[in-house]
Amino acid sequence: xxxxxxxxxxxxxxxxxxxxxxxxxxxxxxxxxxxxxxxxxxxxxxxxxxxxxxxxxxxxxxxxxxxxxxxxxxxxxxxxxxxxxxxxxxxxxxxxxxxxxxxxxxxxxxxxxxxxxxxxxxxxxxxxxxxxxxxxxxxxxxxxxxxxxxxxxxxxxxxxxxxxxxxxxxxxxxxxxxxxxxxxxxxxxxxxxxxxxxxxxxxxxxxxxxxxxxxxxxxxxxxxxxxxxxxxxxxxxxxxxxxxxxxxxxxxxxxxxxxxxxxxxxxxxxxxxxxxxxxxxxxxxxxxxxxxxxxxxxxxxxxxxxxxxxxxxxxxxxxxxxxxxxxxxxxxxxxxxxxxxxxxxxxxxxxxxxxxxxxxxxxxxxxxxxxxxxxxxxxxxxxxxxxxxxxxxxxxxxxxxxxxxxxxxxxxxxxxxxxxxxxxxxxxxxxxxxxxxxxxxxxxxxxxxxxxxxxxxxxxxxxxxxxxxxxxxxxxxxxxxxxxxxxxxxxxxxxxxxxxxxxxxxxxxxxxxxxxxxxxxxxxxxxxxxxxxxxxxxxxxxxxxxxxxxxxxxxxxxxxxxxxxxxxxxxxxxxxxxxxxxxxxxxxxxxxxxxxxxxxxxxxxxxxxxxxxxxxxxxxxxxxxxxxxxxxxxxxxxxxxxxxxxxxxxxxxxxxxxxxxxxxxxxxxxxxxxxxxxxxxxxxxxxxxxxxxxxxxxxxxxxxxxxxxxxx
Amino acid sequence: xxxxxxxxxxxxxxxxxxxxxxxxxxxxxxxxxxxxxxxxxxxxxxxxxxxxxxxxxxxxxxxxxxxxxxxxxxxxxxxxxxxxxxxxxxxxxxxxxxxxxxxxxxxxxxxxxxxxxxxxxxxxxxxxxxxxxxxxxxxxxxxxxxxxxxxxxxxxxxxxxxxxxxxxxxxxxxxxxxxxxxxxxxxxxxxxxxxxxxxxxxxxxxxxxxxxxxxxxxxxxxxxxxxx
Numbered sequence: 018x019x020x021x022x023x024x025x026x027x028x029x030x031x032x033x034x035x036x037x038x039x040x041x042x043x044x045x046x047x048x049x050x051x052x053x054x055x056x057x058x059x060x061x062x063x064x065x066x067x068x069x070x071x072x073x074x075x076x077x078x079x080x081x082x083x084x085x086x087x088x089x090x091x092x093x094x095x096x097x098x099x100x101x102x103x104x105x106x107x108x109x110x111x112x113x114x115x116x117x118x119x120x121x122x123x124x125x126x127x128x129x130x131x132x133x134x135x136x137x138x139x140x141x142x143x144x145x146x147x148x149x150x151x152x153x154x155x156x157x158x159x160x161x162x163x164x165x166x167x168x169x170x171x172x173x174x175x176x177x178x179x180x181x182x183x184x185x186x187x188x189x190x191x192x193x194x195x196x197x198x199x200x201x202x203x204x205x206x207x208x209x210x211x212x213x214x215x216x217x218x219x220x221x222x223x224x225x226x227x228x229x230x231x232x233x234x235x236x237x238x239x240x241x242x243x244x245x246x247x248x249x250x251x252x253x254x255x256x257x258x259x260x261x262x263x264x265x266x267x268x269x270x271x272x273x274x275x276x277x278x279x280x281x282x283x284x285x286x287x288x289x290x291x292x293x294x295x296x297x298x299x300x301x302x303x304x305x306x307x308x309x310x311x312x313x314x315x316x317x318x319x320x321x322x323x324x325x326x327x328x329x330x331x332x333x334x335x336x337x338x339x340x341x342x343x344x345x346x347x348x349x350x351x352x353x354x355x356x357x358x359x360x361x362x363x364x365x366x367x368x369x370x371x372x373x374x375x376x377x378x379x380x381x382x383x384x385x386x387x388x389x390x391x392x393x394x395x396x397x398x399x400x401x402x403x404x405x406x407x408x409x410x411x412x413x414x415x416x417x418x419x420x421x422x423x424x425x426x427x428x429x430x431x432x433x434x435x436x437x438x439x440x441x442x443x444x445x446x447x448x449x450x451x452x453x454x455x456x457x458x459x460x461x462x463x464x465x466x467x468x469x470x471x472x473x474x475x476x477x478x479x480x481x482x483x484x485x486x487x488x489x490x491x492x493x494x495x496x497x498x499x500x501x502x503x504x505x506x507x508x509x510x511x512x513x514x515x516x517x518x519x520x521x522x523x524x525x526x527x528x529x530x531x532x533x534x535x536x537x538x539x540x541x542x543x544x545x546x547x548x549x550x551x552x553x554x555x556x557x558x559x560x561x562x563x564x565x566x567x568x569x570x571x572x573x574x575x576x577x578x579x580x581x582x583x584x585x586x587x588x589x590x591x592x593x594x595x596x597x598x599x600x601x602x603x604x605x606x607x608x609x610x611x612x613x614x615x616x617x618x619x620x621x622x623x624x625x626x627x628x629x630x631x632x633x634x635x636x637x638x639x640x641x642x643x644x645x646x647x648x649x650x651x652x653x654x655x656x657x658x659x660x661x662x663x664x665x666x667x668x669x670x671x672x673x674x675x676x677x678x679x680x681x682x683x684x685x686x687x688x689x690x691x692x693x694x695x696x697x698x699x700x701x702x703x704x705x706x707x708x709x710x711x712x713x714x715x716x717x718x719x720x721x722x723x724x725x726x727x728x729x
Numbered sequence: 730x731x732x733x734x735x736x737x738x739x740x741x742x743x744x745x746x747x748x749x750x751x752x753x754x755x756x757x758x759x760x761x762x763x764x765x766x767x768x769x770x771x772x773x774x775x776x777x778x779x780x781x782x783x784x785x786x787x788x789x790x791x792x793x794x795x796x797x798x799x800x801x802x803x804x805x806x807x808x809x810x811x812x813x814x815x816x817x818x819x820x821x822x823x824x825x826x827x828x829x830x831x832x833x834x835x836x837x838x839x840x841x842x843x844x845x846x847x848x849x850x851x852x853x854x855x856x857x858x859x860x861x862x863x864x865x866x867x868x869x870x871x872x873x874x875x876x877x878x879x880x881x882x883x884x885x886x887x888x889x890x891x892x893x894x895x896x897x898x899x900x901x902x903x904x905x906x907x908x909x910x911x912x913x914x915x916x917x918x919x920x921x922x923x924x925x926x927x928x929x930x931x932x933x934x935x936x937x938x939x940x941x942x943x944x945x946x947x948x949x950x951x952x953x954x955x956x957x
Contacts, residue, residue, distance in 0.1 A: 269804065311773065311774075314773045314774040315773060317774075318773055318774075323766075323775070324758075324772045324773060324774050324775035325774055325775060325776065326753070326754035326757075326775050326776050326800055327745075327753075327754070327776040327799075327800035327801050327802045327803075328749050328750075328753075328754070328800075328802050328803055328804060330774070330776050330802070331802035331804075331807055331810075332802070332804075363742070363817050364740065364742055364797050365797070366777055368797075369776070369777035369797075369799055370777075372799070372813055372814060375813050376802075376807070376810040376813045376814065379809075379810055379813060380806075380807065380809075380810060383809065387806070388806040389806075
């Protein structure tokens with residue numbers, strides 16, 4: 018049974034407050050420690066032990082659980098906390114279902130003992146406190162609230178007096194009904210406090226009005242002494258027990274007793290119907306009936322495939338009543354009938370359901386062999402042998418229950434199984450993914466390793482590289498200039514044309530170009546000094562390691578380029594794709610162009626002429642930005658500033674780097690263009706890549722500015 | 730049932746009586762949801778339905794009638810439960826199947842019982858349903874004796890088809906008018922008491938005039954009714 022599992026599991030735990038141990042039936046489902054404490058307390062307090070079940074259910078804050086007297090709790094729960102008391106009822110239903118053969122009678126006895134006891138102890142103060150709070154929560158004016166209280170007190174008093182003057186229950190019922198009407202009229206009378214209150218609030222107020230009165234007088238007015246309600250309860254209870262052999266077929270109703278889903282609905286209907294007894298107000302009881310009937314309709318809709326008509330509904334309701342055998346049925350119905358607001362039971366959904374329930378009970382009371390289409394003998398036989406045939410539904414119920422548990426467990430197992438399968442599959446997938454990812458990463462890394470060495474090296478060893486560049490460049494150019502100046506020039510031109518198409522902002526060009534002029538003085542000597550050492554180092558490095566070899570190879574390969582432009586082109590083009598590669602080459606190339614300027618005046622004159630040409634070509638577009646660029650760059654690049662403030666000690670090195678980069682002005686600047694849509698940003702990026710690169714940038718920029726000024 | 734300036738509101742309870750399978754539920758569903766095939770309906774139940782109808786009454790009043798229509802179980806074994814259903818209702822629609830003579834015999838029984846239990850308090854309408862069967866030639870039916878019977882017991886007689894939606898709206902409109910008329914008559918009879926929508930209260934009124942008078946005087950004397 019769906020509702021069985023949870024309480025069972027919960028009940029394994031010790032019922033002591035915050036106790037994590039398991040309880041034991043011997044110790045009233047407490048663990049040993051809690052039980053001992055409890056017994057000790059009980060001895061001291063000498064209070065009657067409240068049925069443990071209720072204690073567990075009804076005490077939400079268990080900290081002072083053992084010592085607290087249960088009475089105030091019960092009262093508050095019964096009056097304010099519908100859900101709680103409903104819960105308790107569900108629990109009772111469960112006990113009923115657990116052992117349907119024996120439990121019902123015992124249960125009734127137990128309940129009739131428990132309930133009055135519980136209710137006797139309701140402290141009226143607690144009620145009133147709770148009711149006052151509810152009253153406060155109603156969205157009505159203070160005056161309306163006062164009027165409400167006045168009316169309430171008046172009715173309360175009149176009922177009290179009527180009861181104590183031994184008025185008949187019908188008389189009290191009349192008083193109550195009059196009270197409802199009066200209150201309703203009061204709310205609808207113009208110019209009174211309730212008139213402009215919205216309808217829902219009025220309904221709430223009316224409901225609350227009922228609740229206040231009826232909870233207060235519940236113990237007198239429910240199944241009162243001077244009526245035969247109790248005997249009728251007993252009679253119908255016995256009757257239903259006798260009729261326990263009736264199944265859906267007898268009633269020609271479409272309930273499929275074996276179907277699990279249907280049974281669940283039947284159970285929830287039964288639960289609602291049984292829960293009716295636990296509520297104190299007629300309205301709440303009616304709500305239980307409505308919930309019960311709605312469940313039946315849902316069930317019938319599922320079985321018949323459309324909304325159920327009364328022809329289907331009434332037999333189903335009778336079936337449910339027979340199987341539920343709710344206690345104090347007549348008392349409850351009479352209570353509702355007497356004290357519920359008449360409009361609720363005369364009309365509307367609740368009225369219809371209440372009427373149907375009355376019909377069902379009437380039918381059960383007057384049921385004969387004809388109504389269930391049996392012969393008199395069969396009927397009598399069934400009625401007398403109640404215990405024998407008794408078990409038809411109940412054994413089915415029990416069997417179904419265990420089957421249901423099995424099937425639900427199977428379902429859970431199946432679910433777990435599929436989940437674990439899914440989990441395994443996911444793991445496999447994940448493994449594959451991981452492998453792919455690994456391969457991918459490896460591939461990427463290897464490809465990067467393949468492509469990168471060229472990029473990283475020159476930047477990482479700029480000093481060396483520069484010295485290389487200066488050395489080889491000088492050397493090359495010298496050589497080329499001496500041997501074949503025209504071819505060198507052609508090569509340079511070709512190179513430039515290549516580069517110009519590809520590259521840089523005019524700023525950079527301008528920045529870089531003028532470097533030459535600044536460096537002219539010291540460049541030559543430095544370069545010459547370095548060229549020797551560098552050439553030495555290149556040869557040494559050539560064999561020493563990957564990086565150095567690649568560098569040297571790169572650098573060295575350039576020297577013949579001047580002589581053979583075709584080779585040069587081929588060497589450059591692959592690198593053009595890679596920015597860093599471009600940079601590497603730029604150094605070489607630019608160097609080629611500038612260094613001759615410094616070192617070999619004649620040839621430089623030509624080259625320079627060319628460079629000037631280039632700058633002039635580019636300058637017009639860039640003049641505006643140029644003027645700004647210095648400040649921009651200074652702002653953005655602290656390194657540049659630092660560079661500017663460099664000491665004398667570093668001056669030589671600075672000069673060297675400057676000269677080296679000054680070499681690049683034309684070419685790198687041209688090449689850089691695609692990279693530099695914004696002036697400052699690329700600089701920052703380069704800085705990030707390596708300090709060297711940024712340094713190179715800054716210097717070139719600075720000097721470029723300088724030289725551009727000079728150019729102007 | 731306070732009279733508004735332009736429209737008058739009424740709430741009536743109407744029970745559907747009749748043998749099983751004569752089409753009580755179909756009439757109800759056709760009227761309330763305008764559906765015949767109940768498979769397509771999303772409502773959970775088809776045994777208790779509300780419908781508000783607005784119309785202009787013959788005397789010029791704008792009437793807004795809220796009909797609470799209660800379906801009843803028509804099986805033979807539940808026949809004895811009828812009174813529980815139709816007590817406190819203002820109207821009864823007795824449905825029979827035009828293709829079944831037995832179902833009309835049941836109507837006669839119902840009528841007798843109604844007269845006995847509630848007398849003239851209730852407005853009765855006799856409805857012959859499933860006239861579409863006759864049109865299709867599946868059943869032969871002569872409405873004349875049934876109409877005469879209806880006249881003899883003072884009830885209206887309608888021939889309807891829930892399937893073809895014939896006469897269904899008319900049926901409910903007419904019964905509403907009759908109930909309004911009955912209501913008005915009753916109001917005149919108990920002219921001093923214009924709060925009469927609750928049968929229970931009306932009964933009480935007859936029992937203890939004094940109590941109700943106190944009630945009429947309203948809030949002033951709260952305790953008098955019980956100190957009486």
